[in-house]
Amino acid sequence: MTHPSWGAKLPGRRVLARVPRAAWACAAVALLNGLAWSLITPPFQVPDENAHYAYVQQLAERGKLPHSAVPEGFFSPAEDGMLATIGFYTIVGRPHDPAPFSDIKQREVEALESRNLPRTGNGNALTATNNPPLFYALQTVPYKLAGAAGGSVLDRLAAMRVLSVLMAAATVLLVYLFLSELLPGSPLACTAGALVAALQPLFAFVSSGVNNDALLYLAATGVLWGIARVFKRGLTPVNGSILGAFVGFGLLAKLTLLAFVPAAAAAVAILLWRGLRRHQPGVVRGAAWAVGLGGVPIAVYYLLNRFVWHRNTVVGGLSSVSNSTVGRHFNRLEELSHIWQLFLPNLWMREQFPTYMPLWKTWFIGVVGRFGWLDYEFPLWLDDLALVLGIIVVVLALAELVRRRAALVRRAAEAVVYLLVPIGLAAVIGVQSYDAVVGNGAVFEQPRYLLPLLGLYGAVVALAVRAGGRRWAPALAVALVVLAVGHDIYGQALTVARYYA
Amino acid sequence: MRAARWVAAVGVVALLVAFGLALSRRERRLSGTDATPPETFVAGVPPGQQACQGAELLPADTAAVRLTIGTYGRPGPPLALTATGPSGRPLTAGALAAGWHQGVVRIPVRRVSTATNNARICLRVPSPPRGSAIALGGNPEPGFAIEIDGRSFQGVRARLDYLRPGRESWYQLLPTIVHRSTIAKAGFLRTWEWAAVLALVVASAFLAIRTVLRSAASSEPRP
Numbered sequence: 001m002t003h004p005s006w007g008a009k010l011p012g013r014r015v016l017a018r019v020p021r022a023a024w025a026c027a028a029v030a031l032l033n034g035l036a037w038s039l040i041t042p043p044f045q046v047p048d049e050n051a052h053y054a055y056v057q058q059l060a061e062r063g064k065l066p067h068s069a070v071p072e073g074f075f076s077p078a079e080d081g082m083l084a085t086i087g088f089y090t091i092v093g094r095p096h097d098p099a100p101f102s103d104i105k106q107r108e109v110e111a112l113e114s115r116n117l118p119r120t121g122n123g124n125a126l127t128a129t130n131n132p133p134l135f136y137a138l139q140t141v142p143y144k145l146a147g148a149a150g151g152s153v154l155d156r157l158a159a160m161r162v163l164s165v166l167m168a169a170a171t172v173l174l175v176y177l178f179l180s181e182l183l184p185g186s187p188l189a190c191t192a193g194a195l196v197a198a199l200q201p202l203f204a205f206v207s208s209g210v211n212n213d214a215l216l217y218l219a220a221t222g223v224l225w226g227i228a229r230v231f232k233r234g235l236t237p238v239n240g241s242i243l244g245a246f247v248g249f250g251l252l253a254k255l256t257l258l259a260f261v262p263a264a265a266a267a268v269a270i271l272l273w274r275g276l277r278r279h280q281p282g283v284v285r286g287a288a289w290a291v292g293l294g295g296v297p298i299a300v301y302y303l304l305n306r307f308v309w310h311r312n313t314v315v316g317g318l319s320s321v322s323n324s325t326v327g328r329h330f331n332r333l334e335e336l337s338h339i340w341q342l343f344l345p346n347l348w349m350r351e352q353f354p355t356y357m358p359l360w361k362t363w364f365i366g367v368v369g370r371f372g373w374l375d376y377e378f379p380l381w382l383d384d385l386a387l388v389l390g391i392i393v394v395v396l397a398l399a400e401l402v403r404r405r406a407a408l409v410r411r412a413a414e415a416v417v418y419l420l421v422p423i424g425l426a427a428v429i430g431v432q433s434y435d436a437v438v439g440n441g442a443v444f445e446q447p448r449y450l451l452p453l454l455g456l457y458g459a460v461v462a463l464a465v466r467a468g469g470r471r472w473a474p475a476l477a478v479a480l481v482v483l484a485v486g487h488d489i490y491g492q493a494l495t496v497a498r499y500y501a
Numbered sequence: 502m503r504a505a506r507w508v509a510a511v512g513v514v515a516l517l518v519a520f521g522l523a524l525s526r527r528e529r530r531l532s533g534t535d536a537t538p539p540e541t542f543v544a545g546v547p548p549g550q551q552a553c554q555g556a557e558l559l560p561a562d563t564a565a566v567r568l569t570i571g572t573y574g575r576p577g578p579p580l581a582l583t584a585t586g587p588s589g590r591p592l593t594a595g596a597l598a599a600g601w602h603q604g605v606v607r608i609p610v611r612r613v614s615t616a617t618n619n620a621r622i623c624l625r626v627p628s629p630p631r632g633s634a635i636a637l638g639g640n641p642e643p644g645f646a647i648e649i650d651g652r653s654f655q656g657v658r659a660r661l662d663y664l665r666p667g668r669e670s671w672y673q674l675l676p677t678i679v680h681r682s683t684i685a686k687a688g689f690l691r692t693w694e695w696a697a698v699l700a701l702v703v704a705s706a707f708l709a710i711r712t713v714l715r716s717a718a719s720s721e722p723r724p
Contacts (some may be wrong), residue, residue: 105558151687
């Protein structure tokens with residue numbers, strides 16, 4: 001197997017042909033695995049899938065973006081009818097209530113489908129209403145194709161899920177490419193990192209449904225790849241375009257990608273400064289492409305939102321709460337404390353999470369695997385085992401960083417840029433979490449919000465594999481991939497038990 | 502590379518053994534449920550009276566009904582359960598002898614072979630001295646009602662779980678799971694979905710392990 005030598009130009013097929021076979025294989029694993037998850041998970045059981053479906057339906061049927069409408073909670077008669085018939089509202093959040101079992105239910109579904117209920121509602125898409133439109137615009141293609149073949153709500157949803165899974169496969173391809181730029185000369189480590197990412201069950205589960213997180217993960221991993229490229233190959237117009245394009249389309253997928261903007265901006269600024277000092281040709285054009293492709297789409301979206309569609313770009317604004325329904329007041333210091341405690345142990349601050357520790361309960365257990373509408377998860381023994389294995393992997397990764405400290409020091413600026421990514425994501429999640437707590441006492445955060453870091457997750461695994469050196473790296477890589485296979489299949493078995501037993 | 506192959510072989514065998522053992526665990530399995538969360542006691546049934554709940558989907562393969570029943574701390578009285586169809590035709594019946602403890606209670610019934618929609622499930626408590634008051638666990642549910650001796654209590658529903666006969670391993674339940682996976686799914690997937698899932702799971706696991714083994718082989722220093 002040859003190591004990637006990703007060229008400086010991007011002439012279509014020739015460039016694709018230079019992607020290593022291992023990268024395609026990792027993407028194929030993600031594709032097969034995602035398709036399995038998409039078939040196992042009953043319709044609308046991926047978080048907010050009903051709302052995302054409604055957004056696509058509104059866009060496809062009316063050619064318009066959704067808007068807030070009263071009464072909330074009603075979609076089109078076709079979708080509402082299906083949700084009621086399949087018992088959606090009696091399944092979500094109730095781990096002891098399975099999917100419909102009986103042939104009688106199936107006959108009810110068929111009777112509903114034969115009624116051809118209207119596919120337009122009041123234009124509301126609940127939690128998805130104010131999302132940017134890119135993911136939904138892409139999903140109108142399978143929606144319409146399935147519709148043209150006479151498909152019902154369930155047929156269209158199944159077709160749309162396939163597109164989400166393709167996005168997951170592209171994400172894993174990008175994980176591999178990111179790792180190969182980050183850790184050149186380590187194809188085994190790249191393969192192990194990308195495979196473990198492909199088999200991460202929460203990633204596969206979320207990406208197997210209709211949810212704009214699938215496109216966010218793709219864009220976020222693309223930004224990481226773009227950052228690694230500009231540091232390794234320079235801020236050329238091509239590399240700047242790649243970085244900027246992923247930022248640009250990522251922001252049109254989900255505004256959570258704002259978390260990656262500081263890291264991308266820092267990378268461009270550092271390399272522009274370096275390039276100007278060294279009189280590198282094309283560096284200014286590279287920076288211009290990065291800024292242009294990264295900034296123009298979101299600027300256009302903002303203007304369209306404001307002046308054409310009359311929608312909010314960020315609902316309620318960021319880091320502010322005008323009306324609290326729980327009698328709390330926004331406090332900047334408390335917000336910082338909240339963000340800290342959301343991700344790290346409380347040191348001396350006023351308790352923000354008195355009944356649980358988010359680092360363990362929300363993030364660790366959640367990322368190990370909390371599925372459905374957050375209503376089922378692995379048994380605690382598996383979380384404990386995952387903690388032990390996770391600590392071993394992190395220690396190995398740190399050992400590798402220490403062993404290669406000379407390279408780490410040489411690449412310190414790049415390392416700092418990667419550190420900005422989780423910090424940025426923590427800030428974006430934390431700000432919204434605090435707004436929700438102060439605004440209405442709600443819990444905003446969900447484990448899937450960390451999955452834009454999938455590339456860095458793969459990087460930790462890849463570093464751990466490299467720590468094994470020539471002698472142990474192959475066995476370590478295989479062990480980690482086999483464990484990931486077991487973890488993923490256990491998640492699928494848990495899902496079968498949750499809904500069909 | 503030999504070590505990597507050994508790790509793969511041992512790992513795969515360990516996974517197969519672990520899943521094989523987990524799938525052999527026998528438990529009581531649902532044939533259906535009315536999906537009402539048992540969050541509170543919604544109806545008290547005095548001795549000598551019966552509580553009935555309509556609009557139930559009595560599933561095929563039911564051999565017991567499971568309810569959450571409170572006894573106010575006393576030993577459970579004998580209970581008689583009957584299920585009738587929309588026309589009043591008896592579907593099944595069963596009983597529980599006195600002496601059970603309050604909590605989640607399983608009442609065995611004559612096995613039901615076909616599903617019936619809009620069934621009516623009734624639970625009778627005998628008069629004193631054999632009978633004593635019980636309370637049924639359920640939840641407020643608009644559009645439903647529980648009748649106690651002919652008096653209707655609107656907006657409440659008891660939790661009823663329907664259980665299959667005996668205890669079954671996952672292997673025994675597999676044909677049932679395959680059938681259930683065809684319910685309320687996209688029309689073009691229904692008949693072959695289970696086979697596709699099986700093939701996809703096996704293929705992705707195989708491809709993942711093969712890919713990492715190949716990568717491990719090519720990373721070995723060449724002589």
